[in-house]
Amino acid sequence: MDEFKRKLIQLVHSRKASWKEIYSILKYEASGNRGEETENAFNNPAYTQQLHRDLQLISVDRLLYHYSSQNIHLITIFDDEYPEKLKNIYQPPWILFAKGNLSMLKITDSLAVVGSRNATDYGYKSIDFLFPSLIKRNIVIVSGLAKGIDAHAHKTAIKLGGKTIGVIAGGFQHLYPKENSKLAEYMMETQLVLSEYPPATRPEKWHFPMRNRIISGLSEGTLVVEARKRSGSLITADFALNEGRNVFAIPGSILTPDSDGVHYLIQQGAKLIKSAEDILEEF
Missing domain, CATH: 3.40.50.450 (Rossmann fold)
Incomplete structure (x- = not known):
């Protein structure tokens, strides 16, 4: 899994990041401003500090292991399995948590x-x-x-x-x-x-x-x-x-x-x- 998707998983698990904030952060990530994305996206040092602290506590590997043991699949908007119809709606889910077929x-x-x-x-x-x-x-x-x-x-x-x-x-x-x-x-x-x-x-x-x-x-x-x-x-x-x-x-x-x-x-x-x-x- 590439770092971009790992970052997305962390952001979705953070209570500090809304849909629009995740969009802003990923846009800066994609533009190559890694490490500075929240500073550039938000002119709010307190928020930035809180979010960075939150993300440091979220272990993607631990989450994925835990979900796998419960047969929970994570489908990001960048994955082939993500439904095409859903991509075209207003504010599509960044990640679908799925159980079943x-x-x-x-x-x-x-x-x-x-x-x-x-x-x-x-x-x-x-x-x-x-x-x-x-x-x-x-x-x-x-x-x-x-x-x-x-x-x-x-x-x-x-x-x-x-x-x-x-x-x-x-x-x-x-x-x-x-x-x-x-x-x-x-x-x-x-x-x-x-x-x-x-x-x-x-x-x-x-x-x-x-x-x-x-x-x-x-x-x-x-x-x-x-x-x-x-x-x-x-x-x-x-x-x-x-x-x-x-x-x-x-x-x-x-x-x-x-x-x-x-x-x-x-x-x-x-x-x-x-x-x-x-x-x-x-x-």
């Missing part, structure tokens, strides 16, 4: 499925109705391993013999929600689970909307199944729209706020979905 990252036909954590029977039945044709067409289902629609999407894909990718907030050692930890662990063995955060990272509130850009970024399109107007599902749909990806929406009852977000998306131009063929024709 890495070959799934190379499959081009993938659909993000997101929706309410408090899903109704209608939401579950909509997935049961649509998925057989999607799985038969080898569409990979991408979701966030949350309760409700996410979990049902993963479970239904597995039950039908399909492939599914889970993207989590926080790291592998702090799975959230706890009720889906067995599902996540099963997917780490037979499917694929991804995070942009080191395994020891506890999930923070802001991690959840940020991981949604990865869910949509891995996918050709995003299907929204039951969502209120202010919800993480609409954040995912916004990310998809911003990247020029398809947004699909299953209409619901006008008598419940559970579908207000879905109907808003349809009014904004999302494709109304009545059958799996409505989705498949866009692939």
